Amino acid sequence: MKKFICLGLVAMLALSCYRQPRTQDHDEDYMVYTTPAEAIDFKVFQTYHVPDSLLVAGIEKDPYYVSDKDALSIIETFKGEMENCGYTYVADRSQADLGLQLTYIIFTQYYVEYYDPYWWWYGPGYWSPAYWGDWYGFYYPSAMMYTTSTNMMISNLLDLTAVQGENQRLPVVWNAIMSGPTGSSLKQDLNRLTESIHQAFAQSPYLKR
Amino acid sequence: MKKYTIALMMVFFAVASSFQAMAQMGKRTYSNLGWQYNVPIANDFVTHASGYGAYYQGGYYLTPSIAVGGFLSYNTNNQYIPTKTYWFEDGSALTTDLDHSLFQVPFGATFRYRFMRTMFQPYFEAKVGAVYSTQSLYFSTFMSEYSNWGFYVSPELGFTVYPFYKQDFGFHLAIYYSYSTNRNGDFDLNGLNNIGFKLGIAF
Known part of the structure; x- marks a missing residue:
C-alpha cells in the first residue's frame, strides 16, 4: 500500500512540477514579426499616406485615436523608414498608392493566486524581502x-491602388507586429518600440524600391 | 595449514552472512526515490543540463538477483536562445529571443539484476515503457507547445547502500542513458536521447 502511495505522490509531482523558463530573463527588446503578401512587388508603389494619429485599443472600453507627442514620435519613425525605402509621403490619402495604418494595443491579464509566484522574488521593479531584513520571500496568507x-x-x-467597390476588399500587403511586456516607464517602452520599428523594416528588405 | 584455511573460510562466511543480515534479508521488494539530473543529447532543440527532475522506481525480487518492477520519472530542460532573426519561406521574419523547453515523463516496467546482495548492492537495470513529452517555445509574452508520445528504453547502472544495521533504509545512486521515439518535425526532433544521474533514497 505504501508503494502505491509513493507512486501516486511521484505521479502527481511529475504532472505538476513542470518548470517554466524564467522569461523575465529575456532581453527587453520587443518581438518583431513581419510578413508580406504573397507574390507582391513593392516596386509598383511610389507614394504612401499615414494618418496623424494612432488607434489605441485595450485601455478604454472603446478604441480611440491619439495624436499626442508620443504618438507623433512613433508615426515619424514610420515615416522615416518608409522614405528610406524610397516611398514619398502624400498628405492626400486619395492620391497615395499605399496606406499605413497603425494600431497600439495593450492587453492586461488578471490573475488570482494563493501564493507568491516564484518569479516575483527576482522580478525587476518589485520589492525585495531583503530590503526589510533577512527574509527569503513573501508569505501571502490569503488570495491576491x-x-x-x-x-x-x-x-x-x-x-490603395486596388479596385474599389461595394464587394471589393482592401488588400493588406505588409504586416508588422511588435510586441512585448510593458516596461517600467513609458519612455522605456517608446524607446523599445522605436527600435522595433527599425527592426521591422530591416527584416523586410523587399520593401525597398 | 588446513585448520587455518577452514578457520579463514568460517570467518569469511560469517562476515558475508552478517552483511546479508544487514541488508534486507527478508525483504523482496525495493523502492528508490529521489532527484534526477538530466542532459538531453544529440538534438538541436535543448541540450542544457537540468536538475528539475525526480524519479521513483520499485520492484520485486523474483530471485535473490533478478527483480521486476515499475518506474516513473520526470525532467524539465530549458535553454535560452538569444535574440536572432528567423526567416521563413513565405518571406515573413521573426526577431526575438526565446526559451526552448523540453518536458519528459517516462514510465513503464523495469528489469533489475543485482550483482551482490550485501550492504552495498550494485545493479544493472533495463527500463522499457512510454514517455509523454512536451516541447515548448516561450517568446515575448507568447508560448507555443507541442506534445507527443514515444516508446522508451533506458539502461541504468547504479547501486544502493544500506548502511544502517537491520534497517531497510539506504541510499541510491545511478547513471543512465535513455532513448525514446518522440518526434517533432517543427523542431527537427527525431527521437529523444538523454543521459543523467539519480541520487536518492532506497527503502
Whole structure:
C-alpha cells in the first residue's frame, strides 16, 4: 500500500512540477514579426499616406485615436523608414498608392493566486524581502490578485491602388507586429518600440524600391 | 595449514552472512526515490543540463538477483536562445529571443539484476515503457507547445547502500542513458536521447 502511495505522490509531482523558463530573463527588446503578401512587388508603389494619429485599443472600453507627442514620435519613425525605402509621403490619402495604418494595443491579464509566484522574488521593479531584513520571500496568507500587461503595435500597409467597390476588399500587403511586456516607464517602452520599428523594416528588405 | 584455511573460510562466511543480515534479508521488494539530473543529447532543440527532475522506481525480487518492477520519472530542460532573426519561406521574419523547453515523463516496467546482495548492492537495470513529452517555445509574452508520445528504453547502472544495521533504509545512486521515439518535425526532433544521474533514497 505504501508503494502505491509513493507512486501516486511521484505521479502527481511529475504532472505538476513542470518548470517554466524564467522569461523575465529575456532581453527587453520587443518581438518583431513581419510578413508580406504573397507574390507582391513593392516596386509598383511610389507614394504612401499615414494618418496623424494612432488607434489605441485595450485601455478604454472603446478604441480611440491619439495624436499626442508620443504618438507623433512613433508615426515619424514610420515615416522615416518608409522614405528610406524610397516611398514619398502624400498628405492626400486619395492620391497615395499605399496606406499605413497603425494600431497600439495593450492587453492586461488578471490573475488570482494563493501564493507568491516564484518569479516575483527576482522580478525587476518589485520589492525585495531583503530590503526589510533577512527574509527569503513573501508569505501571502490569503488570495491576491496581480496583473501583467503586454504592448503590441500592429502596422499594416494597404494597397490603395486596388479596385474599389461595394464587394471589393482592401488588400493588406505588409504586416508588422511588435510586441512585448510593458516596461517600467513609458519612455522605456517608446524607446523599445522605436527600435522595433527599425527592426521591422530591416527584416523586410523587399520593401525597398 | 588446513585448520587455518577452514578457520579463514568460517570467518569469511560469517562476515558475508552478517552483511546479508544487514541488508534486507527478508525483504523482496525495493523502492528508490529521489532527484534526477538530466542532459538531453544529440538534438538541436535543448541540450542544457537540468536538475528539475525526480524519479521513483520499485520492484520485486523474483530471485535473490533478478527483480521486476515499475518506474516513473520526470525532467524539465530549458535553454535560452538569444535574440536572432528567423526567416521563413513565405518571406515573413521573426526577431526575438526565446526559451526552448523540453518536458519528459517516462514510465513503464523495469528489469533489475543485482550483482551482490550485501550492504552495498550494485545493479544493472533495463527500463522499457512510454514517455509523454512536451516541447515548448516561450517568446515575448507568447508560448507555443507541442506534445507527443514515444516508446522508451533506458539502461541504468547504479547501486544502493544500506548502511544502517537491520534497517531497510539506504541510499541510491545511478547513471543512465535513455532513448525514446518522440518526434517533432517543427523542431527537427527525431527521437529523444538523454543521459543523467539519480541520487536518492532506497527503502
